[in-house]
Amino acid sequence: MLEHIDEEAAASINFTFDDQVIKARLGDSIASALLAAGEIVVRSTPVSGASRGPFCMMGVCFECLVEVNGVPDRQACMQPAVEGLVIRRGGGR
Amino acid sequence: MAGDAVSHYDVAVIGAGPAGMAAAIEGSRAGLSVIVLDEQELPGGQIYRAVERAPRARLRILGDDYADGGALVSEFRATNATYVAGAMVWNVNPQLIIDYSQDGASREITATALVVASGAMERPTPVPGWTLPGVVTAGACQILLKAHGLVEDNLAFIGSGPLLWLVAAQMIAAGKRPVAIIETVPAARYAAALLKLPLNPTALGYLRKGAKLMRTVKRSKAPIYRDATEIVISGDQRASVVNFVSGGRGHQIEADLFALHQGVVPNQQITRLLRCEHRWDERQRCFVPVCDRFGETSVPNVYVAGDGAGIAGARAATLQGRIAALRIAEKAGRAVGPSTSLQASLCREASIRPFLETLYAPSAAVRSPAAETIVCRCEEVTAGCIRNAVDLGAPGANQVKSFLRSGMGPCQGRFCGLTVTEIIAERKGEAPSLVDYYRVRPPLKPLPLSELARFSIEPGTEDRVE
Amino acid sequence: MKAGYDVADLIVVGGGIHGCSAALHAAMRGMSVIVIERDTVARHASGVNAGNVRRCGRDFAEMPISVHSMNIWRHMVDLVDDDCGFQQAPVIVMAESDSDLEVVRQRVADVRLNGYDHEVILDQSQLREYVPSAAPHCLGAFATLDDGHAQPYQTVLAFQRKAQALGVRFYEQTAINTVRRSGADWEVIGRDGVRFSGHYFLNCAGAWGGEFSRQLGEPVPIEPIAPMMMVTNRMPHFCDAVLSLVSRPLSLKQTSSGTVVIGGGRRGDLVPGTLSGEIRFTELQLAAETVLSVFPVMSAAKIVRAWTGIEGYLPDRLPIIGRSSTEENAFHAFGFSTHGFQLGPGVGDIMAELIATGSTNAPISPFDITRFNHDGAETRAKPANGRSW
Numbered sequence: 001m002l003e004h005i006d007e008e009a010a011a012s013i014n015f016t017f018d019d020q021v022i023k024a025r026l027g028d029s030i031a032s033a034l035l036a037a038g039e040i041v042v043r044s045t046p047v048s049g050a051s052r053g054p055f056c057m058m059g060v061c062f063e064c065l066v067e068v069n070g071v072p073d074r075q076a077c078m079q080p081a082v083e084g085l086v087i088r089r090g091g092g093r
Numbered sequence: 094m095a096g097d098a099v100s101h102y103d104v105a106v107i108g109a110g111p112a113g114m115a116a117a118i119e120g121s122r123a124g125l126s127v128i129v130l131d132e133q134e135l136p137g138g139q140i141y142r143a144v145e146r147a148p149r150a151r152l153r154i155l156g157d158d159y160a161d162g163g164a165l166v167s168e169f170r171a172t173n174a175t176y177v178a179g180a181m182v183w184n185v186n187p188q189l190i191i192d193y194s195q196d197g198a199s200r201e202i203t204a205t206a207l208v209v210a211s212g213a214m215e216r217p218t219p220v221p222g223w224t225l226p227g228v229v230t231a232g233a234c235q236i237l238l239k240a241h242g243l244v245e246d247n248l249a250f251i252g253s254g255p256l257l258w259l260v261a262a263q264m265i266a267a268g269k270r271p272v273a274i275i276e277t278v279p280a281a282r283y284a285a286a287l288l289k290l291p292l293n294p295t296a297l298g299y300l301r302k303g304a305k306l307m308r309t310v311k312r313s314k315a316p317i318y319r320d321a322t323e324i325v326i327s328g329d330q331r332a333s334v335v336n337f338v339s340g341g342r343g344h345q346i347e348a349d350l351f352a353l354h355q356g357v358v359p360n361q362q363i364t365r366l367l368r369c370e371h372r373w374d375e376r377q378r379c380f381v382p383v384c385d386r387f388g389e390t391s392v393p394n395v396y397v398a399g400d401g402a403g404i405a406g407a408r409a410a411t412l413q414g415r416i417a418a419l420r421i422a423e424k425a426g427r428a429v430g431p432s433t434s435l436q437a438s439l440c441r442e443a444s445i446r447p448f449l450e451t452l453y454a455p456s457a458a459v460r461s462p463a464a465e466t467i468v469c470r471c472e473e474v475t476a477g478c479i480r481n482a483v484d485l486g487a488p489g490a491n492q493v494k495s496f497l498r499s500g501m502g503p504c505q506g507r508f509c510g511l512t513v514t515e516i517i518a519e520r521k522g523e524a525p526s527l528v529d530y531y532r533v534r535p536p537l538k539p540l541p542l543s544e545l546a547r548f549s550i551e552p553g554t555e556d557r558v559e
Numbered sequence: 560m561k562a563g564y565d566v567a568d569l570i571v572v573g574g575g576i577h578g579c580s581a582a583l584h585a586a587m588r589g590m591s592v593i594v595i596e597r598d599t600v601a602r603h604a605s606g607v608n609a610g611n612v613r614r615c616g617r618d619f620a621e622m623p624i625s626v627h628s629m630n631i632w633r634h635m636v637d638l639v640d641d642d643c644g645f646q647q648a649p650v651i652v653m654a655e656s657d658s659d660l661e662v663v664r665q666r667v668a669d670v671r672l673n674g675y676d677h678e679v680i681l682d683q684s685q686l687r688e689y690v691p692s693a694a695p696h697c698l699g700a701f702a703t704l705d706d707g708h709a710q711p712y713q714t715v716l717a718f719q720r721k722a723q724a725l726g727v728r729f730y731e732q733t734a735i736n737t738v739r740r741s742g743a744d745w746e747v748i749g750r751d752g753v754r755f756s757g758h759y760f761l762n763c764a765g766a767w768g769g770e771f772s773r774q775l776g777e778p779v780p781i782e783p784i785a786p787m788m789m790v791t792n793r794m795p796h797f798c799d800a801v802l803s804l805v806s807r808p809l810s811l812k813q814t815s816s817g818t819v820v821i822g823g824g825r826r827g828d829l830v831p832g833t834l835s836g837e838i839r840f841t842e843l844q845l846a847a848e849t850v851l852s853v854f855p856v857m858s859a860a861k862i863v864r865a866w867t868g869i870e871g872y873l874p875d876r877l878p879i880i881g882r883s884s885t886e887e888n889a890f891h892a893f894g895f896s897t898h899g900f901q902l903g904p905g906v907g908d909i910m911a912e913l914i915a916t917g918s919t920n921a922p923i924s925p926f927d928i929t930r931f932n933h934d935g936a937e938t939r940a941k942p943a944n945g946r947s948w
Contacts, residue, residue, distance in 0.1 A: 001245070003243065005243070005268075006242040027241060032241035035237070035243070052226060053229075055230060056214070057237060060360070062502070487716075492712065539863050541860070
């Protein structure tokens with residue numbers, strides 16, 4: 001399990017992931033918030049439908065592609081967690 | 094294409110890690126107009142990522158080398174350089190017209206000189222099961238810690254390289270001992286590497302540092318397995334167990350997160366896009382841009398500084414950034430001193446590399462994966478399929494790409510390119526330098542069609558450094 | 560293969576679709592053949608084009624040879640033991656305005672007048688059956704319902720493999736500088752003393768074919784251009800057809816993997832001193848605008864890659880096919896002006912017949928090199944209804 005090593009955050013940032021509420025902190029990316037919440041599957045691949053999760057956390061592997069507020073294929077590790085985002089798992093086609 | 098609507102700078106720097114920041118500092122000091130285009134939201138690159146907002150406890154865990162980055166960031170912030178955060182550069186051409194995207198809109202600038210300081214990325218580490226959720230890179234673990242204050246309490250490291258020991262030691266400092274270090278370094282490498290160890294204080298300093306990290310890990314009683322082979326990660330829907338052979342017998346380790354590492358390699362995307370000449374470095378086992386001693390590539394006025402020029406670490410990156418900026422300033426007719434002492438320091442910093450590269454050369458298994466192992470993660474192309482394409486007549490990486498779609502996914506070949514080159518080279522019995530690498534074409538990262546449709550050349554909003 | 564010297568009946572310079580197709584067909588007629596390619600086979604236009612296999616929209620001069628070539632495409636497996644990724648698909652050219660509709664009507668009428676029936680008119684509702692996601696302002700189209708597309712690189716490689724199986728020798732990474740007579744034969748010479756000789760010489764050097772026609776004393780006004788293409792990420796399936804527009808440059812198709820390949824001929828910039836081109840984003844921006852105006856469903860698409868190919872462009876947009884006008888036993892098949900891929904299988908067959916037997920019934924006189932005089936200017940006026948897509 002991923003654990004926070006800093007003190008408890010002042011306020012939590014809430015967003016939804018496939019309609020489930022995820023609590024994030026200031027400084028989280030969408031990917032780190034999802035991982036911290038135990039959500040390691042963030043998309044299924046277009047070729048085989050295999051489950052994938054974040055891999056490099058620095059924007060080069062393009063595994064963490066999610067839909068953010070209706071826009072598909074956003075890199076979750078490059079987007080800060082912001083209150084009210086509607087995130088959906090990236091789907092294969 | 095350039096009109097008076099497009100902003101022009103003496104120097105454009107891509108990347109705000111130590112190399113980029115140092116180039117900006119030195120360039121500004123010499124009186125040049127500098128713009129730094131950074132994909133991240135805060136300066137620091139990966140090695141000093143988020144250092145500006147790291148709480149004290151995090152700084153303690155991450156160590157002095159990281160914390161020292163804070164000083165460089167402050168110095169960078171204090172310059173006149175224009176710092177553009179959240180800027181994704183998607184095109185550069187040899188005329189140094191640079192297109193980038195920020196907040197959903199694309200803009201263009203031009204420059205007289207370019208410093209490519211986009212750093213390194215993890216070497217691709219194809220092993221069976223590496224695409225399962227729950228498998229990450231060692232670098233990803235460190236980013237989780239540095240940028241987000243997160244540490245995994247049930248993690249196994251698999252692979253080799255100094256970063257592996259550093260991240261393990263940092264996790265232990267955070268109170269979370271890894272469940273296993275599964276190192277893939279063959280025993281014979283130690284002797285071979287020692288032959289390459291120079292006896293100067295800088296190199297020995299690095300050696301001492303590395304030894305200290307290893308001692309920290311050993312003292313924590315984290316199980317360490319040496320010379321591991323036949324690594325297979327498996328699990329149902331997510332990675333849950335790794336099987337491997339070490340010390341002559343089979344082992345099985347369960348964990349929630351698996352961190353792979355086989356060293357880092359230059360991120361070639363920009364230098365390849367610019368059609369800089371590259372050479373295959375046999376000891377680093379990767380392509381590096383061909384540069385003169387100032388970091389200038391085969392494309393005039395394009396310089397590379399930092400790990401993008403060849404892996405040499407943060408201190409070397411800072412030196413290279415300064416050397417490149419001084420050279421640019423000199424060519425621009427500014428009165429600057431020679432960079433000879435910087436060059437000498439750079440030599441000293443680089444002197445540990447032959448030892449490290451020999452010791453931590455990538456494992457044979459990731460260079461030549463088993464047939465069923467996925468090599469191109471995006472398009473799910475296996476090593477066996479690639480070998481097949483070679484047998485059918487595909488002479489190089491680009492033809493394999495045309496055949497199999499490897500390298501055509503969103504990562505644009507970043508995580509399969511080196512492996513594809515190595516597999517083809519082995520199959521053909523040819524040197525990797527002859528096989529070469531994927532042709533890189535724009536955009537450097539996927540660009541929304543609608544953003545391109547709206548693209549027009551206007552002055553960008555520039556974040557003046559506060 | 561790399562060697563100092565080799566001999567064959569037929570020397571082909573250029574390893575794209577036309578060189579490989581002619582080589583295969585010549586070998587099938589019992590000739591010994593050498594193909595010499597400066598880079599690797601299909602490295603240039605033949606390997607990176609959109610892969611459209613169409614009769615639709617062609618200049619009338621090209622129609623017979625296009626139909627001939629189409630018959631080969633339909634049975635490609637029989638010829639090269641590989642389906643080349645060929646898939647049947649409608650090729651549709653959409654009208655966006657009433658004046659476009661008039662062009663459509665005239666076009667199909669002219670095609671019928673010339674004795675062909677492969678192009679039909681689609682009215683608004685018929686168009687929507689094939690292209691449900693076309694923007695509302697698309698009023699109709701002309702189309703060829705049983706055209707198609709294929710995988711360019713796979714295709715040329717298949718021709719090469721089959722040709723090799725029949726004894727054709729390929730020399731890649733071998734640049735040829737000079738073609739010259741050697742008694743009754745031809746000699747082509749490269750760097751480092753590389754030499755090939757043969758009784759017949761065929762110039763399939765694509766965008767660079769003008770150099771060899773010049774050496775034969777028949778220069779032509781060929782211009783290398785760098786048309787641009789781009790491909791998107793995978794998208795939900797929305798289109799089975801290959802789309803163009805009557806009066807704006809666009810070529811679009813969705814591949815079986817869901818990616819959308821966009822071309823249309825907008826030009827990038829040639830990089831001087833190299834064999835490559837560079838994207839001109841101000842032009843590509845117009846292509847992006849065009850795509851979105853016609854397919855709003857692509858609003859979320861991302862461009863994953865943009866590239867150029869190098870094509871040889873002649874002012875009348877017709878290739879040069881046929882005998883040399885100045886030299887015996889020398890032939891040309893180059894300058895296909897961005898629409899040579901589909902013609903490759905058929906033109907190779909025609910060239911092999913012409914070379915092996917001395918004549919062909921195929922109507923290739925419109926492509927004669929003599930339509931350009933010796934200053935390289937055009938001598939023959941273009942036919943009035945020469946509009947093509």
